[in-house]
Amino acid sequence: MKCKVAVVGDLETVTGFALAGVAYFHVHRNRKETLERIKVFLSNPQIGIILITSRVMEELSEELQPLIRTKGPMPMVLVIPDRKGYYPASVDELERLVRRTAGVEVVLG
Amino acid sequence: MTKAVTTISPTRMELIRLRRRIELAQKGHDLLEEKMDALMMEFLGLARRIKAARTEAFAKLSDAHSKLLKCMAWMGTLETVQASTETLKEVEIDVSGRSIMGVRVPMVEAVEIHRKPTDRGYSLHVSSTLLDEAASAFEEALSKLCELAEMEEAIKRIGLELERTRRRVNALEHVLIPRLKSAVAFISFRLDEMERDNFVRLKRIKALLEAREWKR
Numbered sequence: 001m002k003c004k005v006a007v008v009g010d011l012e013t014v015t016g017f018a019l020a021g022v023a024y025f026h027v028h029r030n031r032k033e034t035l036e037r038i039k040v041f042l043s044n045p046q047i048g049i050i051l052i053t054s055r056v057m058e059e060l061s062e063e064l065q066p067l068i069r070t071k072g073p074m075p076m077v078l079v080i081p082d083r084k085g086y087y088p089a090s091v092d093e094l095e096r097l098v099r100r101t102a103g104v105e106v107v108l109g
Numbered sequence: 110m111t112k113a114v115t116t117i118s119p120t121r122m123e124l125i126r127l128r129r130r131i132e133l134a135q136k137g138h139d140l141l142e143e144k145m146d147a148l149m150m151e152f153l154g155l156a157r158r159i160k161a162a163r164t165e166a167f168a169k170l171s172d173a174h175s176k177l178l179k180c181m182a183w184m185g186t187l188e189t190v191q192a193s194t195e196t197l198k199e200v201e202i203d204v205s206g207r208s209i210m211g212v213r214v215p216m217v218e219a220v221e222i223h224r225k226p227t228d229r230g231y232s233l234h235v236s237s238t239l240l241d242e243a244a245s246a247f248e249e250a251l252s253k254l255c256e257l258a259e260m261e262e263a264i265k266r267i268g269l270e271l272e273r274t275r276r277r278v279n280a281l282e283h284v285l286i287p288r289l290k291s292a293v294a295f296i297s298f299r300l301d302e303m304e305r306d307n308f309v310r311l312k313r314i315k316a317l318l319e320a321r322e323w324k325r
Contacts, residue, residue, distance in 0.1 A: 001204050003204045004200070005202060012174060012177060012178070014193075015177065015193045016177045017247055017251060018194065019229070019231075019243060019244035020247035020248040021196060021199055021224065021229070021248070022198065022200060022251070023200065048202050049254075049255060074204070076258045076261070076262040077258075078254060078258035080167075080170060080254060081167055081170060081171070093261070093265070094159060097265065097268045098152075098153075098156050100272075101149075101152060101268045101271050102149070102152070
C-alpha cells in the first residue's frame with residue numbers, strides 16, 4: 001500500500017521535511033489549530049506515518065496520548081527531536097513500555 | 110471458590126468432565142506461557158534494535174538541521190521556505206503488514222526517497238547548493254525515521270499483546286485452575302463419603318438379615 005508522510009512541528013523541521021518531499025505538513029502555532037490538523041492527519045487514509053516533534057508532543061500530550069492510543073494500525077506516529085535535538089524522557093514511549101512490560105529496568109546496549 | 114463448589118453436582122460424570130477441563134486449561138496455560146516467552150524475546154530484541162536505530166536516525170536528523178540552518182543563513186529564511194513549498198511533494202512509502210507470533214505489525218518498504226537536485230522541483234538558478242545538501246540530508250533522515258517508525262509501532266503492538274497474554278496466563282494460573290482443582294477435590298471427597306455411607310448401609314442390612322435368619 002502506497003502511503004504519504006505528514007509532519008507537524010516547528011518551522012525549521014517542517015521546511016526541512018518539505019524539502020525532502022513530505023506531502024502533508026503543519027507548522028505548530030497554537031494548540032487548537034495543531035490539534036485539529038493532527039486529527040485530520042490521523043483520519044486520512046493516505047497518510048502512513050506522522051512525524052511529530054517532541055516539543056509539540058510535550059505541549060499537547062494530554063490531548064494526543066489518548067488519540068494515539070485509540071488509533072488503528074495506521075498511521076504510525078513517531079516523535080522526533082526538534083531542531084535543537086530536544087528529546088525529553090516524557091515523550092519517550094519506549095522506555096515506559098519496556099519498564100511496564102518487562103517489569104524491570106532493562107539496560108539496552 | 111465456594112460459589113463454584115455449591116453449584117456443582119457431585120457425580121462421577123462431573124468429576125471426569127472437570128478433570129478433562131483441568132487438563133485442557135493446563136495445556137492452554139503452558140502454550141500461552143511459551144508464547145509469552147517468545148514475545149518477550151522478540152520484544153527485547155526489538156527494543157535493542159530501536160535504541161541503535163534511534164541514535165542513528167536522530168544523528169542524521171540533527172545533521173540535516175544544521176545543514177538547513179546553514180542554508181537559511183546563506184539564502185535567507187523566507188527564500189528557503191519558499192523553495193520548500195516549490196518542492197515536489199511526491200515522496201511515498203510502501204506500507205505492508207507482517208505477523209510476529211500472531212501480532213500484526215506494519216512493515217515499511219524502504220522506497221528510494223533520495224532524489225537528484227533536478228528532480229526536486231525548486232528552481233536551481235536561485236537556490237544555493239546548500240539547499241540541495243540540506244534537502245538530501247533531510248531525505249536521508251526521513252528514510253531512517255521511516256524505519257524507526259515501523260519498529261516503534263511494532264514494539265508497541267508486541268508490548269500490548271505481551272500484556273494481554275500475561276493477563277491470560279495469570280487468570281488461568283491463579284483463578285481458573287485452582288477453582289477447578291478445588292471442585293475436583295470437593296467431588297472426590299463427596300464420592301468417597303457416599304461410598305462409605307453405602308458401605309455402612311450394606312453392613313447394617315447384612316447384619317439385620319443375618320439376625321432375622323437366626324431367629325427363624
